[in-house]
Each structure stands twice: as structure tokens, then as C-alpha cells.
Amino acid sequence: MKYLQSVKKLKKYDFFLIDQWGVIHNGEKKFKEAYKALLFLKKLGKKIIIISNSSENSSHTSNVTLKRLKIDNKIFDKIITSGEIFENEIELIKKNFKKKYLKCFCISELDKKKLLKKKNILVTKNINQIDFILASSIKPNSSLTILKKKLDKCKIKKIPMICTNPDKKVFNGKINKIVEQVGVLAAYYKKIGGNVKFYGKPYSRIYKECLIGYRGIIKKKVIMIGDSIENDILGGQRFNIDTLFILNGNHKNEFIKLNNNEIKKKISKTWKKIHPTYFSPILKI
Numbered sequence: 526m527k528y529l530q531s532v533k534k535l536k537k538y539d540f541f542l543i544d545q546w547g548v549i550h551n552g553e554k555k556f557k558e559a560y561k562a563l564l565f566l567k568k569l570g571k572k573i574i575i576i577s578n579s580s581e582n583s584s585h586t587s588n589v590t591l592k593r594l595k596i597d598n599k600i601f602d603k604i605i606t607s608g609e610i611f612e613n614e615i616e617l618i619k620k621n622f623k624k625k626y627l628k629c630f631c632i633s634e635l636d637k638k639k640l641l642k643k644k645n646i647l648v649t650k651n652i653n654q655i656d657f658i659l660a661s662s663i664k665p666n667s668s669l670t671i672l673k674k675k676l677d678k679c680k681i682k683k684i685p686m687i688c689t690n691p692d693k694k695v696f697n698g699k700i701n702k703i704v705e706q707v708g709v710l711a712a713y714y715k716k717i718g719g720n721v722k723f724y725g726k727p728y729s730r731i732y733k734e735c736l737i738g739y740r741g742i743i744k745k746k747v748i749m750i751g752d753s754i755e756n757d758i759l760g761g762q763r764f765n766i767d768t769l770f771i772l773n774g775n776h777k778n779e780f781i782k783l784n785n786n787e788i789k790k791k792i793s794k795t796w797k798k799i800h801p802t803y804f805s806p807i808l809k810i
Contacts, residue, residue, distance in 0.1 A: 528785045529769060529803040531810055532562045540747040541566060542576045542735050547752030547774025548808055551698030555594045559808040563600050574735045575604040578725040580661035580689040582609040605734045607725025611689045615644045628654050632707060633661040652679055658686040660707045676714050685720040691756060696774055727760030759799050770801035771808060
């Protein structure tokens, strides 16, 4: 595990798989130093791919999220989100249920009704009618206690859950603090014995999707850059690629006033089986 002072030290890599939230922005503003680093890598001819646990598809990420934050989407060679992988598999999911029409209980910050209705999936709050639970995101003022009680009832009925965002927390720039994400509910449902299918990091499927279409890829030439050690870094490690752990994101409150040696010790002690190749407070030139 090495401290990384600049992305200039990463010139040996050809493919950069980059998490967006916590690395290049915080939901409210882009990180200028990270943006400059991406432009630097782009000029070197590196492939830059966003790999995100966003429950939205790549089009929404590109044309809404990045555009709002004034991040030029032309920097990225590809944008892969867990939400898009789910959307592409909806027909297969319906086949597995052996039904043409499905009903689901949807836990989401954004309204998914129109999207799902186009796919012959109706959203309802009546758990006596649903075929599955779709866990995408959490509204800011949602009560996890109430949602967990609803999940308890779903578990009794053996209703499966599909989680399109395994993240348990994120640093929210709007309110300037770490907030819980829908991955907390998915983890809870799994803990009580519920059947959960996850889309996104740290599972290998999304990493494979990033590299589809490229020939002769050598994994030694691929690096994952992210701020979630349990999703970004663990996923990269499982995929047998090098990783750069960005400290100033999901874990920003855990490394305050620590020197590099202390940071190394804390990472090794806290996450004994997860070993980042590099670490850095932020992505920068």
C-alpha cells in the first residue's frame, strides 16, 4: 500500500475505472483537482470509464448529473451504472418469474413508475400484491425503522429483493455530512434471511461490463479509483486489478489528522482483508 502524490505516477495504466460520487464530485459540485487530473489522463490517451453504483442509467448520469455539475461527459469513454445493468436485464428477470406483468414495492428517491410501467412492472405499496422489492435509493427524510418493519413483513412472505445500489453510505455535499444509502436496507434484508440480488460494486459483473468491447486487455494495465473501500476497492481487488483508495469521500471523517503511516495502519487494522494498492486524500495531478 503506497501513498500516491499525483496521477502522474499512474502513467503505466491504460484503463481507469473511476467512481463518480466522492471522487469527482459530491452531488453538489465537482472537485476541481480531480477534474484537472481526468483532463491530464485524457490528454495522455488513457481510457476513462465511470463505474457507478447509481440506480440511474448511463444516459441520466451523463445528461443530467454530470451536466448539472458542469463536468464534460466527453472525458469519459464509457459510463457504466448498476441501474443500467438492471434495466437491461428486466426482461430476463420477468422470465425468471414466469410472468408477463409484475408488481413491485419500490424504495427510491426518484419516481421509477414510468420506467417500470414501460417494462410491464407496476409499482405498489401493497406488499400483499408484490412479486419483488426494488431497492434503488433512499429519500432524504425516509424512516429506516418504518422501511425495515415493512421488509420484515416481506421476509415472512419470502419476497425477493433486487438492490441496484449496494452503497451503505455516501458523503452528501448538499448537507455536508455522511448519509446512509439504500445498501443499508439491502444488507438488513439479507441479514434477516431475505433473498437479495445485488447489481453494482463490489460484484464482478459491473467491472466486466466496463471492459466489454476492448481487445487484449491486460489487467495489470487497469486500475480502480474509488472512495468506498467496501465496494470500490474490494470489488477491484476481487477483479484482480490495482486500486486507488480516495480518503476524502465516504471515509473522510475517519482519517482526520493522521499521517501516512497511521493511515496505512488504520486501513490494515479496520479492513484486514482489503488491501488498496495506493491511497490519497484526493485525485489530483
